[in-house]
Amino acid sequence: xxxxxxxxxxxxxxxxxxxxxxxxxxxxxxxxxxxxxxxxxxxxxxxxxxxxxxxxxxxxxxxxxxxxxxxxxxxxxxxxxxxxxxxxxxxxxxxxxxxxxxxxxxxxx
Amino acid sequence: xxxxxxxxxxxxxxxxxxxxxxxxxxxxxxxxxxxxxxxxxxxxxxxxxxxxxxxxxxxxxxxxxxxxxxxxxxxxxxxxxxxxxxxxxxxxxxxxxxxxxxxxxxxxxxxxxxxxxx
Numbered sequence: 032x033x034x035x036x037x038x039x040x041x042x043x044x045x046x047x048x049x050x051x052x053x054x055x056x057x058x059x060x061x062x063x064x065x066x067x068x069x070x071x072x073x074x075x076x077x078x079x080x081x082x083x084x085x086x087x088x089x090x091x092x093x094x095x096x097x098x099x100x101x102x103x104x105x106x107x108x109x110x111x112x113x114x115x116x117x118x119x120x121x122x123x124x125x126x127x128x129x130x131x132x133x134x135x136x137x138x139x140x
Numbered sequence: 141x142x143x144x145x146x147x148x149x150x151x152x153x154x155x156x157x158x159x160x161x162x163x164x165x166x167x168x169x170x171x172x173x174x175x176x177x178x179x180x181x182x183x184x185x186x187x188x189x190x191x192x193x194x195x196x197x198x199x200x201x202x203x204x205x206x207x208x209x210x211x212x213x214x215x216x217x218x219x220x221x222x223x224x225x226x227x228x229x230x231x232x233x234x235x236x237x238x239x240x241x242x243x244x245x246x247x248x249x250x251x252x253x254x255x256x257x258x
Contacts, residue, residue, distance in 0.1 A: 033182065
């Protein structure tokens with residue numbers, strides 16, 4: 032079953048912050064985050080493993096709460112280059128990576 | 141620099157045709173994957189392979205088959221293309237030697253093939 036991402040779309044001005052949430056109905060072992068720019072392949076951002084850790088990647092960070100089966104991606108002081116579609120992928124007990132439906136992020140000057 | 145390549149960026153086929161989509165990776169990865177991407181549905185796994193000649197069904201395998209005769213190459217086959225298979229097809233690979241999908245290994249994606257079936 033696919034994880035559910037929210038919001039489906041978000042529009043920001045440069046410098047604003049955003050949070051993208053990813054929620055699953057099943058127990059998770061890890062969460063992946065990818066970004067896909069228009070017309071390009073999805074690119075890996077980070078993986079979060081069980082343990083509730085928070086990871087960072089430039090001004091993009093994420094948290095993973097395995098008890099709530101949720102992950103959140105935090106984009107701080109957004110830049111034009113952050114525009115794209117963000118996908119979370121969740122890994123459950125069978126080890127298979129299942130992607131969410133994506134969140135479209137648009138950053139305007 | 142890691143690379144996953146797909147044989148075509150755009151493909152137009154007629155209903156009922158047999159369609160082959162090819163994917164090649166140069167990273168010596170064990171695992172390879174085929175996804176389709178549709179607006180509002182995200183990336184959905186069609187098939188994956190964890191070794192040569194080995195394959196497993198993903199979430200939406202109906203109407204598709206795959207072939208992996210060599211480690212670096214993974215082919216997706218549409219036996220008889222239908223209009224509802226019009227989509228963007230993405231290939232990916234990962235080095236995770238364990239479970240399919242990789243609990244702690246990133247996937248590397250190809251640029252995608254936009255297939256239109258008329």
